[in-house]
Amino acid sequence: MNTLIAEAVLLLVMAFMAILTIRTQILRMAIIYMGVFSLAASLVYVLYRAPDVAIAEAIIGSGLVALLYLSALKRYRVYTIGVVGEHKGNITxxxxxxxxxxGVIHDIRDFCIEREREPQTVYTRETVKQAVSNNHYDIVIEEHPEGIRLYGHYDNYLVDELEILFSMRNRDRELKVIRYRSEEEL
Amino acid sequence: MNETSVIISKMTGLLYPFIVLFGLYIIVNGHNYPGGGFQGGSVIAALFIARYLVLPVEDFSMDFLHYVEKAFLVMLLLVPIFFIFPGVHFLYPQFNTAYLILMNFLIGFKVSLGLTIIVFRFGFFREE
Structure with a gap:
């Protein structure tokens, strides 16, 4: 009876941790949750009378894999570029x-790779204000009739460097970098 | 992760002998208790990884570790060839336990070196 309760609790913990792992916004927290998930899994293996597997799971699942993910996270951080178009309807x-x-998007990608960030581009139908306010993007690019506009948060130090890079390149097309502290400023 | 915290370094220093002891215990008792070469080897690998956490410096040759690991692999192949194939285990059954423990040791050291190499390669990876 006791083992049944323990098993149920551990399986619930596993499910809870799995949901937390995919729901959390911070990748570092997700790795820790995954380690706890592995630990619960190893206890479940003990209850299922597989202590051999439990030892391997506890060491590798919550120790080595978590450490590998943490060091991978230290090396590569994802840099999300949101592209806002001017048209309506589906993106073609x-x-x-x-x-x-x-060329601008290529320059930003090269810059990200140089800075050891993984660039990912998202094409969206949101307006600039929506794109900026939901905080999914590190930088938002808008194809404005007057030229290309980059929107970056004031605290985002990579945008400073991008601004300097673009001003030094002296491109012929119109490019404007707009910094904001809060979304109301736009 | 790069700055060394006093708490982590002191605690890791305290835990070092216990990690080694636990790993060896799992390997030695692997043939009739839960555990074995792989599990014990990964415990011993945790020792090197703890060292990496405390002191992330590459002050030893990675190639040397590679050679040692390959040597263990060759021994893993040679020991059964000379023990099982000539039928030693039928002629001298009293050596069977020793054979199992020896094999567990070989697997354990090979696994620990392999995992250490993986983690260190990852940790000290530099893009050219």
Whole structure:
């Protein structure tokens, strides 16, 4: 009876930790939750009379894998670029190609790789204000009729360096970097 | 993770002998209790990884570790070839336990070196 209760509790803990792992916004926390998940799994293995597997799971699942993920996280941080278009409706391949041909996004990607960030580009139908306010993007690019506009938060130090990089390149197209402290400023 | 905390370094120093002892215990009792070469080896690998956490410096040759690991692999192949194939385990059954323990030791050291190499390669990885 006691083992049944313990098993139920441990399985619930596992499910709870698994949900926390994918729901949390901070990757570091997700790794810790995953370690706790592994620890609960190893206790479940003990209850299922597989102590051999339990030892391996406890050491590798919550020790080595968590450490590997932590050191991987230290090396590569994802840098999300949001691209806001001017059209309505579904995003077409043609539109994406148009943005890709434009050199700015390539420059930002190269810059991210140089800085050991993993760039990922998201094409969105949101307005700039929405894109900025939901905080999914580190930097937002807008294809404005007057030229390309970059929106970056004031605390984001990578945007400073991007601004300097673009001003030094002296590109012929119009490019404007806009910094904001809060979304109301836009 | 790079700055060394006093608490972590002191505690790791205290835990060092216990980690070694626990790993060896798991390896030696592997043939008739839970555990074995792989589990004990990963415990011993945790020792090197704890050292990496406290002192992330690469002050030894990685190639040397590679060679030692390969040597253990060759021994893992050679020991059964010379023990099982000539039928030693039928002629001298009193050596069977010793054979199991020896094999567990070989697996354990190979696994610990392998995991250490993986983690260190990852930790000291530099992009050219």
């Amino acid at each position: 391949d043609k539109e994406i190609l148009k943005v890709e041909r434009n």
